Amino acid sequence: MVVGDDAATTGVIESALGRVCSVTTVASHIAALRQITERPPDAIFLTSSDVLLPPPVFAKAVRQSAAAHARLFLCSEARALGSGMATEGFDGRLSVTADVPQLRPGDQDAT
Amino acid sequence: MHDAAIPQATALRLTSGSSRHYAQMSAQNRLADRGGDAMKVLAADDDSGIRQMIRRVLMADLRADVDEAPDGVNVLAALQASTFDLLVMDIEMRPLDGLDTLEAIRKVPSMRALPSRDDHGQRRCVAGVASAGARRERHRGEARLAVRPARPAAPGAVALRHAVDHAGAGFTIVGRCGTAIA
Numbered sequence: 001m002v003v004g005d006d007a008a009t010t011g012v013i014e015s016a017l018g019r020v021c022s023v024t025t026v027a028s029h030i031a032a033l034r035q036i037t038e039r040p041p042d043a044i045f046l047t048s049s050d051v052l053l054p055p056p057v058f059a060k061a062v063r064q065s066a067a068a069h070a071r072l073f074l075c076s077e078a079r080a081l082g083s084g085m086a087t088e089g090f091d092g093r094l095s096v097t098a099d100v101p102q103l104r105p106g107d108q109d110a111t
Numbered sequence: 112m113h114d115a116a117i118p119q120a121t122a123l124r125l126t127s128g129s130s131r132h133y134a135q136m137s138a139q140n141r142l143a144d145r146g147g148d149a150m151k152v153l154a155a156d157d158d159s160g161i162r163q164m165i166r167r168v169l170m171a172d173l174r175a176d177v178d179e180a181p182d183g184v185n186v187l188a189a190l191q192a193s194t195f196d197l198l199v200m201d202i203e204m205r206p207l208d209g210l211d212t213l214e215a216i217r218k219v220p221s222m223r224a225l226p227s228r229d230d231h232g233q234r235r236c237v238a239g240v241a242s243a244g245a246r247r248e249r250h251r252g253e254a255r256l257a258v259r260p261a262r263p264a265a266p267g268a269v270a271l272r273h274a275v276d277h278a279g280a281g282f283t284i285v286g287r288c289g290t291a292i293a
Contacts, residue, residue, distance in 0.1 A: 030191070033184040033206060052187055052215040053207075061184065065206035 001025075003032040003058075004047030004075075013045050013075065029053040033061055040067035045094070047075040059089025149173075153189055155180040155209070156201040165199055183207030187215055 002017070002025045004010045014023045024041065026032040029050040036044070044062060046055055053061065055074055062072055074087055075094045087093050152175045154165040162179045169175040178195070180186045182204045189195075198216075202209035 030184055030187050034188065037184075037206065051218050057207075057211055057215070060211070061206040063206075064208075 001032060001036065001041040001043070002045045002047065003027075003029060004045075006048055009047045009075065013047065017045075029058050033058070033065065036062065036065055036067040036070070038066075040065070041070055043071040043073070045073045045075055046090075055090070056088050063089060150175040150196045151194070152177045152197045152199060153180060153186065153195045154178070154199050155183070155186045155204070155212075157181055157204045158201075161201070169199070183209060183212030183215075186212050190216065 002010045002013050002023060004025075005027045010025050014025055017023045021042075024035070026035055029046075030053065032044070033053070044067065046058060049055060050058070059072055059074075062068070062070065071091045072089065073092050073094055074090045150169075150173050152165075152169050152173075154162050154169070154177050156162045156165065159179075159181070162181075166177040166179070169177050175197075178189060178193075180189050183200075184207045186198065186200060187207075190198075200209045200212065204212075
């Protein structure tokens with residue numbers, strides 16, 4: 001299961017995983033938790049945050065659900081090690097390279 | 112069920128000034144104050160028997176329209192889809208427990224209105240009804256969510272009425288509803 005409201009991000013993961021397994025994409029964290037109760041997936045990739053259910057709360061809920069033994073991965077923008085990224089409850093984190101317009105060639109340093 | 116007599120003995124024991132007036136209103140007066148509209152309640156508990164008890168009590172006492180949710184996830188889904196005057200919720204549920212659900216509710220402006228008083232000091236409130244009354248969670252609730260314990264040894268229906276009465280004054284309450292349901 002791939003969870004997230006950014007179609008570009010979920011699409012990349014879905015296309016990569018779709019070659020080797022069956023993939024379900026769900027836009028919201030709430031919908032994902034409702035769905036995994038009925039059909040527990042083997043792995044869950046969380047690609048976005050959610051005001052109602054931030055990643056640590058989502059992970060806690062997954063661990064108390066019918067999908068308690070699913071592998072759970074947090075897909076987030078790349079960050080330096082030790083930057084405080086909360087991954088508690090997750091089996092791993094996949095870094096997604098951020099597209100930062102200010103760093104594109106030709107742009108001037110505003111400072 | 113809408114023709115059922117409304118008990119007058121709903122326990123009302125608040126002491127703070129602004130809430131005392133509402134606390135002293137009978138269930139029947141509260142219903143009249145709403146212009147006859149039925150209070151819309153969401154009852155959340157992982158035990159269907161307790162949900163049915165909540166439904167029975169609230170329909171009899173307040174002539175409420177009661178929807179049910181089996182866990183916190185379905186509570187959030189229901190609150191996104193509709194509005195409620197009162198949420199009566201168990202604390203210990205899976206996969207999302209009552210305290211995490213309350214925290215989520217208070218992060219979202221459209222839902223945050225639920226546990227606060229309206230201009231008349233009533234409706235829009237949350238009552239957390241704990242089945243086990245874990246001390247740690249209760250403490251956490253008191254510290255972060257203004258959860259208050261109801262009568263620890265009260266039978267389920269009494270604890271629920273007590274919780275609803277207090278919740279009507281804007282409080283969030285932890286009782287021990289589930290342990291004494293016949």
